[in-house]
Amino acid sequence: MSADRRNGGAVPVSLRGLAKRFGSVQALKPLDLDIAGGELIAFLGPSGCGKTTTLLLIAGIYRADEGEIWFGDRRVDGLHPRDRDVGMVFQSYALYPHLTLFENIAFPLRLKKVPNDEVKRRVEHIAEVLGIAEQLHRRPSQVSGGQQQRAAIARAQVKEPSILLLDEPLSNLDAKIRLQARGEIRRLQKELGVTSILVTHDQSEALAMADRVAVFSDGQLRQFATPDELYARPADAFVASFVGFPPMNLFEGEVRGGEFLTDGLRVPVPRSWPEGRARLGIRPEHVRLEGDVEGEMVGFEPQGREFLVNVRVGARQLQVLTTARPPDTSTLRLSFPPDHLHLFDEEGARLDV
Amino acid sequence: MPLRPRGWWLILLVLAAITLPIVVGYLWIVIGSFNTRVHGITPVGEWTLENWRFLGERVGRRPPIWTALLNTLLFAGGVSLLVVTVSAMAAYAISRLSFPGRGWFLGLVLVLHAFPAVSLLIASYYVLRVLGLFDSLVGVVLVMTSFMMPFGIWLLKGFFDGISWEMEMAALVDGASRWRIFRTIALPLVRPGLFALAVFTFLVAWGEFILPYTFIVSGRTWTLSIYLQSMLGDFERADYGLVAAVGLFYILPAVAVFLVGQRYLLDMYFGGSKG
Numbered sequence: 001m002s003a004d005r006r007n008g009g010a011v012p013v014s015l016r017g018l019a020k021r022f023g024s025v026q027a028l029k030p031l032d033l034d035i036a037g038g039e040l041i042a043f044l045g046p047s048g049c050g051k052t053t054t055l056l057l058i059a060g061i062y063r064a065d066e067g068e069i070w071f072g073d074r075r076v077d078g079l080h081p082r083d084r085d086v087g088m089v090f091q092s093y094a095l096y097p098h099l100t101l102f103e104n105i106a107f108p109l110r111l112k113k114v115p116n117d118e119v120k121r122r123v124e125h126i127a128e129v130l131g132i133a134e135q136l137h138r139r140p141s142q143v144s145g146g147q148q149q150r151a152a153i154a155r156a157q158v159k160e161p162s163i164l165l166l167d168e169p170l171s172n173l174d175a176k177i178r179l180q181a182r183g184e185i186r187r188l189q190k191e192l193g194v195t196s197i198l199v200t201h202d203q204s205e206a207l208a209m210a211d212r213v214a215v216f217s218d219g220q221l222r223q224f225a226t227p228d229e230l231y232a233r234p235a236d237a238f239v240a241s242f243v244g245f246p247p248m249n250l251f252e253g254e255v256r257g258g259e260f261l262t263d264g265l266r267v268p269v270p271r272s273w274p275e276g277r278a279r280l281g282i283r284p285e286h287v288r289l290e291g292d293v294e295g296e297m298v299g300f301e302p303q304g305r306e307f308l309v310n311v312r313v314g315a316r317q318l319q320v321l322t323t324a325r326p327p328d329t330s331t332l333r334l335s336f337p338p339d340h341l342h343l344f345d346e347e348g349a350r351l352d353v
Numbered sequence: 354m355p356l357r358p359r360g361w362w363l364i365l366l367v368l369a370a371i372t373l374p375i376v377v378g379y380l381w382i383v384i385g386s387f388n389t390r391v392h393g394i395t396p397v398g399e400w401t402l403e404n405w406r407f408l409g410e411r412v413g414r415r416p417p418i419w420t421a422l423l424n425t426l427l428f429a430g431g432v433s434l435l436v437v438t439v440s441a442m443a444a445y446a447i448s449r450l451s452f453p454g455r456g457w458f459l460g461l462v463l464v465l466h467a468f469p470a471v472s473l474l475i476a477s478y479y480v481l482r483v484l485g486l487f488d489s490l491v492g493v494v495l496v497m498t499s500f501m502m503p504f505g506i507w508l509l510k511g512f513f514d515g516i517s518w519e520m521e522m523a524a525l526v527d528g529a530s531r532w533r534i535f536r537t538i539a540l541p542l543v544r545p546g547l548f549a550l551a552v553f554t555f556l557v558a559w560g561e562f563i564l565p566y567t568f569i570v571s572g573r574t575w576t577l578s579i580y581l582q583s584m585l586g587d588f589e590r591a592d593y594g595l596v597a598a599v600g601l602f603y604i605l606p607a608v609a610v611f612l613v614g615q616r617y618l619l620d621m622y623f624g625g626s627k628g
Contacts, residue, residue, distance in 0.1 A: 061522050082528035094523035098541045111528040155527065165526075 010037030010193050011072045011162040013058070018067035018077075020053055027053045029220045030067060035212075037072075040189050040196045042210035044203060045242070050219040051199045055165055058197065060084050071162050082111070084163075087156030091168040093148045095140040101127075101151045102136040108159045126154045129188070146177045153185070157192065164189065164196040170205060182209055203243050207231075215239050237348035240281050246308060248281045248342070249318040255343075264314015265293070267336045273343060273353050281342035284308070284321040291335025297326065382604070385597030404594035408602075412595070415583060416572040418602070424490060425576040426606075428565065429558035431494040432501065436554045437547055439498070440505030445535050447506065448513035449521065466503035473500075474567055481568060488570045497564050501557065505550050512546035513539060545617055552614030559607050577603045 013035040020028040028050040035041050043051035056062045058069060060081035069077040076084045087108075095104050102123055109119045127133045130150040135143045140151065149169060156164060169185065170178045186209050189196050200206050206213045207227040214224040215238075223235035234240035240248045253262025260267040260280045267280060289309075298317070299310030309320045311332055326332060343351045358364070377394060385391045386405070389398030407418050446452070447459055477496045478487070486492030516539055524534045540547070562578040569575065575583075581603055584596050611618075 056522070059522070059526050061525060080530075081525040082530070086526060088523065088526040090519040090523055092517060092519050094517065094519040096520065096524075096538055096542075098544075107524075107529075108527040111533070155523075159528075 010195050012037040013163060013195055013197075014068075014070040015054075015058075016068040016070070018054070018057060018069060019065050020050075020057055020062060021065050027219050028057070029218075031221050033214060033221065033224060035195060035197070037195055038193045039211045040186065040198060040209060042206035042213045043197060043199045043216060044206040044213050045201065045216035045222075047201060049216040051214075051216045052167060053219075054216075055167055055197060055199050058163070059086050059088050059165055085159075085161050086163045086165055087159060087161035088165040089149075089152045089156045089167065089169045091171055093140070093152040093172070095148055095151055095155070097140055100137055100139055101132060101143065101147075104140065104151055105136075105154045105158050108155065112159065122158055123154075126158050130154050145173055146181065149173060149181065153188070157188075157194070160192075160194075162195065164192075164194045166196065166198040168199055168201070170200070171202070185209065203245065207243070213243075215242060217242070233350070234281075234342065235350050237279055237281070237344045240342055240344070244283055246284045246319050246321060248283050249287070250279055250281045250344075251316060251318075252277075252279050252346075254278065262314075263316055265316045267293070267341070268338070269341060269343075270338055270353065274351065277346045278351070279344040279346070279348065281344065282318075282336050282340055284319040286337060286340035287318065287320040288335045288337060289320065289322055289324070289326055289332060291333050293334040293336070295332045295334050297330050297332050300326070382597045382600050385594055386601045387598075389594060391593070401594075404592075404598040405602075407595065407599060412584075414572070415580060416575055418577075418580065418599070420573060421575045421577045421580040422606075424574055425559060425578070427490055428494060428497070428561075428576055429555045431490070432497045432558040433551045433555040435494065435498040436501045436505045437551045440502055440509050440550065441540065441543075441547060442535075443502070443506045444509035445513050445539055448510045449539075450531070462503045462506050466507055468503075470500040471563060474563070478568065487568060488574060490569075490574055493564050493568045496568065497558055497561060500564075501554055505554065508550055509543060509546050512543040516542050548614065548617035552610060552617055555610055555614075556607055559610070 013033075015031055015033040017030045017032060018028065019026070019030045031054065043054060045051045053062065057064050057077075060076070060079060064077050067077070068075060071084070095101075096107065099107070105123045105126065106119050109122060114122070123136070124133065127136055130153060132143075132147050132150050132154065135147050135151075140148055143151070149172070153169070156166075166185070170181055173181055182205060185198075198206070198209060207230070210227065212224060212226050213230055215222045215230065217238050223230060223239045225233075225235070230239060230243045234243060234248075237250055241250055251260070251262045251265065253260055253265075255261075255269060255273050255275050255278050257275075258269060258271040258273075260269050260278070262280075269280075293313060295311040295313040295318075297309060298312050299308075301308040305323065307322050307325060309322065309326050309332070311318055311320055311334065313334070320326075320332075320334070343353055345351055381391065381394050384394055384396050387400055387402070388396040389401050389403070391397065406412075411417055447455065447462075481487040481492045481496070484492070486495065520538065520542075521534060524538050529537070560578065561576075562582065565576045565579055566582065569579065577599075581596070581599050584599060585591055
C-alpha cells in the first residue's frame with residue numbers, strides 16, 4: 001500500500017462544506033478545499049482564525065458539525081482518528097515522557113500489532129533518515145528540542161500515513177534551527193510524497209515551504225493559492241495586509257476622474273477603474289522614491305540590505321522599502337506605479353481591473 | 354546550602370516546644386515496652402522482654418497478634434488498592450471525558466469529601482447487614498474505601514488535569530483508544546499520584562479504629578487497632594508494659610511504609626507530576 005503511494009499514489013484530500021461550532025462561537029465557517037495528492041499545503045492565519053480547528057477536524061480529534069472530509073475516495077469524517085490513517089506532529093511535540101524515543105516512535109506500530117522485528121526495522125530506518133538513530137534509547141527530556149521535534153515527526157511518519165498533519169511544528173525551535181528544520185521537513189515530505197498540511201501563523205514559513213497556502217481569518221478561508229499568487233494578487237484586503245512583510249499600504253478613499261483620493265493623498269490611477277468608494281493598496285517595495293507626490297519622511301530604519309522609510313503624505317502614513325539610500329532631506333517625492341496598485345471594494349474584496 | 358531565615362533558632366525552639374509532648378509519648382512507648390515499671394518516662398523497674406510475650410502466645414482470650422496483624426495488612430492493603438484503582442478510573446473520566454452530569458458529579462464528590470463519614474455509621478451497618486457482609490473484613494474494606502474515594506478522586510483528578518491535551522490527541526492519532534490511553538499513557542504519567550494515594554490510604558486505613566470496631570465482632574477478624582483497644586478498656590487492670598509493646602508493634606509497619614513512601618507523599622502535597 002505504501003509502495004503504491006510512493007509511485008504517485010498519494011492521497012488527495014477534499015473538504016466539502018466543513019463547519020465547526022463551539023457553543024455560540026462559529027470556529028469554522030463552511031469550508032470547501034481540495035488538496036492534490038502529495039501536495040504540501042499551509043494553513044496560515046492569526047491565532048483563533050480556524051486553522052488549527054480545521055486541522056483537528058481532519059485528524060478526527062474534533063467532530064464536524066457539518067460537511068464531509070474525503071481522503072481520496074474514502075469518506076472519513078465519521079471515523080475514529082485511528083481509522084483515518086493520519087500522522088500528526090504537535091507544537092509541543094507531545095512525546096510520551098515516560099517512554100524512550102524508540103518506544104515513542106514505535107507506539108503507533110505497537111497499536112497496529114506490527115511484529116517486533118518489523119517495528120525495530122521501521123523505527124530504526126525512520127530514525128536514520130531523520131538523524132536521531134543515536135538517541136533512540138534516550139527519553140524525550142534527555143535530548144535537545146530539535147531532536148524532540150524530529151522524534152515527533154518520526155512518530156507521525158513511521159506508520160506511513162496517507163496524510164501528514166503538522167501543527168506549528170517549528171515554533172518551539174530556536175530561530176537558527178528553525179530555518180534548517182524548514183528545509184528538512186520540506187525535503188522529507190517531497191521524498192515521502194505524502195500529502196501534508198502545515199498549520200502556521202508565520203507567513204515566511206508558509207510561503208517558503210508550501211506548494212499552496214490557505215489563508216484563514218475569523219473562521220473563514222480567505223484565499224487558497226500559490227505563494228506567488230498570494231503575493232501578486234491577494235483576494236482581499238485581509239490577505240493583502242497579512243501576507244508580505246512589511247505589510248501592504250492600504251488606504252480607504254474614493255476613485256474619481258482617474259485619481260484615487262484620500263485625505264490629502266492623490267494617486268493617479270487608470271481611467272478605466274470604476275468610480276466610487278474603494279480601498280487602494282500598494283506594497284512598500286513597489287513605491288518609487290521619485291515622482292509627483294510630495295511626502296514628509298517621519299521615520300527611517302536601515303535593515304541591512306534595504307531601508308524602510310515611513311512617509312507622511314497629507315494625513316496618511318505609508319511605508320516604503322527601498323534598496324537605494326533615500327535622500328537626506330525631510331521632503332520626499334513619491335510615485336505609485338499603476339502596475340503594482342491593488343484595488344479592493346469597500347468590503348475589502350479584490351476588484352480586478 | 355539551604356537558606357536560613359533570620360531568627361531560625363527561635364522558630365526551631367517554638368516548633369520543638371509544640372512537638373515535645375508527642376515525642377515524649379513515643380519515648381514512653383519505647384521505654385515502657387522494655388521495662389517492668391515506669392514513672393513518667395523514667396524507667397524504675399528492670400529491663401525485660403516480658404512485655405513482648407504477646408508475640409509468642411495468646412493474651413487472655415484475644416486472638417493471636419499475628420492474626421490481627423494479617424487482618425490489618427489485608428484491611429489497609431485492600432483499601433489502598435481499591436481506592437487507588439477506582440479513584441484512578443473515576444478521576445480520569447472526570448478530568449478527561451465529557452458525559453452527562455459531569456459537573457453535578459464533580460460537585461457531589463466535593464460535598465462527600467467534606468461530609469463527616471462517621472454520621473453514616475448506622476446506615477452503613479444496615480447496608481452491610483443486608484449484603485451479609487457484617488463482621489467480615491470485605492465489608493469494612495468496602496465501607497472504608499467508599500469513605501476515602503472522594504479524597505482519592507479529587508487528588509488524582511488534579512494529577513490527570515496536568516497531562517497536556519496534545520499528548521492525549523497524539524495518542525488518539527497514533528491509533529489508541531481512550532481505554533488504551535488511560536492505561537499506557539495517562540496512568541504511567543500520574544504514577545507519583547498513584548503511589549502517594551496508595552501510601553496515604555494505607556496509612557489512614559492502618560490507623561483506622563472506628564470502622565473495624567463497629568463492623569467487626571469476631572476475634573478472628575480483629576485488626577490491631579481493636580486488639581490494642583481491648584487492652585485498655587477491659588475488665589482486667591491495664592498492663593501498661595504490654596500496651597506499650599503492642600503499641601510499638603502496631604506503629605512499626607506504619608513507620609516503615611512512611612519511610613519508603615514519604616517522597617510520594619511530598620509529591621501529593623505539591624500536587625502534580627513533572628513531565
